[in-house]
Amino acid sequence: MEIGFGDALLIVGGLLAVAAALSGVMRGTVLSISVLSVALGIVLAKTNVVSVDARDPAIVDLIELALILTLFSDGLFVERELLRVHWGPVTRAIVLAMPITLGLLALMGRAIFPDLTWAEAFLLAAVLTPTDPVVTSTVVTAQRVPSIVGHTLNLESGLNDGLALPFVLFFLILAQPGGNAGGEAAKLLGEAAFGAFVGVVVGLVGGRLHRHLPGGGITARYEGMYAIGFGLAAFGLADVTIGNGLIAAFVAGITMGVAEHEITDAFVEFAENVSAIFQVVTFFVFGALIVATGYDGDVWRLVVFIPLALLVARPAAILLAFVNSR
Template identity: 30%
Template sequence: MFDGPSLVFFAAGLAVFMAAVLPKILRDIPVSMPMVFLGAGILAFTVLRNLPDPDPVRYADVTTHLTEVCVIISLMGAGLALDRPVGWRRWSTTWRMLGLAMPLTLLGLTLLNLWLLGVGLAAAVLVAAALAPTDPVLASEVQVGEPADDEEEDAEGEAEDEVRFGLTSEAGLNDGLAFPFVYLAIALSVVGTAPSAWLPHWLAIDVLWRIGMGLLLGFATGKGLSRIFFSARLESIRLSNHSEGFVALASTFLAYGITEMLDGYGFVAVFVCAVTIRAAERTHGYHRVLHSYVEQLERLLTVVILVLLGGAIARGLLAGIGWREIAVAAAFLLLVRPLAGWISLLGGRPGRRERLAIAFFGVRGIGSLYYLGYALGKGNFPGGEQLWAMIGLVVASSIVLHGVTAAPVMNRLDRLRERVAEERFGDGRQAPDTPV
């Protein structure tokens, strides 16, 4: 009666349905959708012993490509959602988090890995590089919502408070900008630690060329696509008039594919492409159509990955974890990232409470899984199972820690912002742009 295929179809249908309703149900309580599906995966693979082990080491290629697709789709969604035009001052929080917080996080975690875990330099840098970027996939509770289509709100991004904007824009760019350090770890594992063996190639190719190509090709792809979407001479291919949301997926793959073919960073290109498309006809309702499609697809992929991650944990992914790994994970989530973020934002746009929130909500997730899988397939890292255990521990801990705290903290900030704005301006219309 309850045969395998029918049970799988039922479970898949239930999971998709829950992915649609859970974000709305859990909006104001200290439980997040990632927490629910991670727990569901742990429960399912514990009870149903006939399910195959979702081992990321055994199924390395599947793990790498599944997480890769999920990340690039989420990057497109993050770029389309940002209302605020790109600018040095308007994006000052982003530049501070990328230029100061991420390098400080990388350095701090690398030293922790060397000191407490006793791994080699290459493995220490790899774990730090995989965990340094914040995640655009699992951080929906603390990121901006759908694109604004009101001209007054959108002109300067006034609908976005600094916390949600800072975390979204940071996650959109730092996923790609962490890649040079992943390549550095791979180089250290293959050619050794002598600078003469890796430094020239790393600087010229992995830093300058790959980042440059990501920025250039992302911008060019976004410009070309935005012309087709909004100002094509032929009415039949002016897609903004036809509400074709699935072309957001085409935009994602085009930007990513052409950039990767030319040895650029596809992650950077996808986000830049999305921001460039958004800059064209900024208040056009088509941006909401594109973003809605991407968001739904991202959510489905996230459900699959989280259930499989929960299954891997249930089947022993964290079996090798000891007190040292727990100490590193706790120090990273509670000390290294928050301290690096706090220092980076001193004197910036966010108020004191906002600064603390941005520093604390450095969610780790799908991108970390991708980076580790990619590097293990390219480099020479002994003890891959232990590295997977470490990354899995931090990601799972982040899902729980940030999932429990996101709704209460963000709701509290919203209420404070409205109260301050009402005291200052007499109403709450300018609340999102009011520092607290």
């Protein structure tokens, strides 16, 4: 059914209020608000309260904006000391665990969804292999999680989306007749590298400029706005040139946080609130999309595949990647 502006505000407002009201009850469980949002999206879509068009470009824009805000804020929270001395676990997670996860997910996908070709199974695996920074942000910022674990998850989830893109395109082209998969993969690797370069430049400019502004600098009220402005600008600059905007936003956050610690302190509350709003809405839309795309009709396969992907493939890959490590 079609909904107007007032209806949309009523739904979104109620969703945010319910999610916030239940956050205390679900505090001890990871991803609880995300799961709640997905469930509400499925229920309201199944009852025809909301209708989502999977081809609507606004949906892509919403999800992309949520990713930008999450990646940039997670980048700001990277600790300088950990960034300098703890690259070993991150390297193992990206270089070893990612390919192992991809292979395991492809095997599981081919077994559970027999209609898929091997190329399509590997395409599915390439899309699902990267850890989602919107999801892992719950773990990254949790006080009970050891700093080295949070640091590894933060860096790995921020970088692996861009690094997985060449594999996604490679298997996408491989699943179709013809096409130059290798050339497109190399192109995307170049975009990831240039996006990182843009992020470093924008982050350094934002961090250094913060110390030399006229009129006594930025007032405390607007420091969060200042930081997020550079995060959005990093994405935009990379996107309109030849870079990967998501990697640019993440690297800009890391660089700005290292260059100017005061920005990080002022940005924490602002970033958490803004990111939380977009995360709740994004997962709600995702739940509605499950119904809109018809995947709810084959739900038993998803019920089998999702736990295997989350509780078997990824943990097994991490265990294998960290064999003989300390």
